[in-house]
Amino acid sequence: MARPLPRMRDRYRYFRPIDLRWNDVDRFGHVNNAIFFELFDTTVNVWLAEVGLFQKDYDPMCVVARHACDYFLEIKQSDKVEVALAIETIGTSSLTYLPALFRVGENQPAAQGTYVHVAVDRTTRRPTPIGSEAVRICEGLVVLTD
Amino acid sequence: MARPLPRMRDRYRYFRPIDLRWNDVDRFGHVNNAIFFELFDTTVNVWLAEVGLFQKDYDPMCVVARHACDYFLEIKQSDKVEVALAIETIGTSSLTYLPALFRVGENQPAAQGTYVHVAVDRTTRRPTPIGSEAVRICEGLVVLTD
Amino acid sequence: MARPLPRMRDRYRYFRPIDLRWNDVDRFGHVNNAIFFELFDTTVNVWLAEVGLFQKDYDPMCVVARHACDYFLEIKQSDKVEVALAIETIGTSSLTYLPALFRVGENQPAAQGTYVHVAVDRTTRRPTPIGSEAVRICEGLVVLTD
């Protein structure tokens, strides 16, 4: 299995601290792999709320088409962590985000993800262009990738 | 964004019904994307318990290196679903599982995943061969892929 | 602290098997206390859907006013369990359910709860009578209590 290269801290401009919960941890005493997706999902949606995109009455709406995570380091409940967020590609009707979880003060991510949103028409639920406002706002989160 | 081809029901031999919970559903009224990873993680671990691999005192132990999901169809809390499980590749020290969520009676998956386990030594936590017993047992779950 | 008496299996007529998930378990290797509420909440809502009460376009709607659980026995992820459900009291605008978690085949509950629904008007969100249809249907789930 080829492991992806970790994307270091300096590739990101947007960071948001996030709490870990007691029952995020499984019997191995580390944060369970499924929990990282809750943290990434929350961060994407909080960022979208901050910039006012794809909210309740916005057309189009976005649905998640793909979510993936590579794990590099174990995380404990007591670790202080933050989720970094960048956008890799802005497609006609899709957005590919690159979330990552960092321990505060570390350059290497503990885990990094890929999160793909597809814009769909609120009524037909068919893919539709994300629109020029979304393109303009999302360009602010694009980072160079390898 | 290139969408993967759905792996149809006839590619799988192992199926396990799984319950959905009231709070698996988010404000859109469908099962939240992060929940699928709980369902896949559970299915991999239940299967391993059934075949007696990598349990409490087994050496090596396995850690999750990668977990990914592609979503094709919305799932509601009231849907009757099952998780299918196959193994794609058996590496020297890794296993790549292909979990998928099907509604009962449907041929196309609602979502399909990739789940990579890496075998590590219980003491050093360094990658180590999965061992001949694991190879033999896991071969029973291997399916042909595209 | 006074412990409540366990309500034994023969007090219940409604049972529903429910799956446990790998990450329901915390570092102690047993199902975390917070998970029981997901299981009870799911069972109440599934029963209401089965009998057609308080669904999407039904007026009144119900909100949870109180949820409590007493724990008697540790539960492991591999345990086969079911949630039993009864109704203790039908008030003018409230319903008090008595959910309980049993291991299959055991008479004593592993945990038992109290779950209080208050009926509210969909528009004003003020308490309102649950209505004669709900009273009639819920009477079928009432059990004698100590």
Place this chain on the structure above:
Amino acid sequence: MARPLPRMRDRYRYFRPIDLRWNDVDRFGHVNNAIFFELFDTTVNVWLAEVGLFQKDYDPMCVVARHACDYFLEIKQSDKVEVALAIETIGTSSLTYLPALFRVGENQPAAQGTYVHVAVDRTTRRPTPIGSEAVRICEGLVVLTD
């Protein structure tokens, strides 16, 4: 159903901000009732870690005997919230905590709970005195109650 009186903010001395997650919210668009228990459980355990009680090699250990929550106000994912924690009673072998969730800046809790820990011997799992160190430390969190 008799509703309990809300315990106002000035009854508490210990507060800890806590994040809400995107999938804490159910189809009603508010934080699901089961989630509050994750927040309370986390806060109790974080406080115990801060004061060094009942940690990994500490004897006795504590198990949760009861957990309950009364709900007063709906909470949205975007709300800024904190969990307050007090201790109501210190028994020979039990502790009764009073967690509560407040929106930042509000005097009335959105929800308040009861959380009972029973100290058990690590080996026999039988109730055992919590010990004089625990009594001394926990007295610092006791508040007058009605």
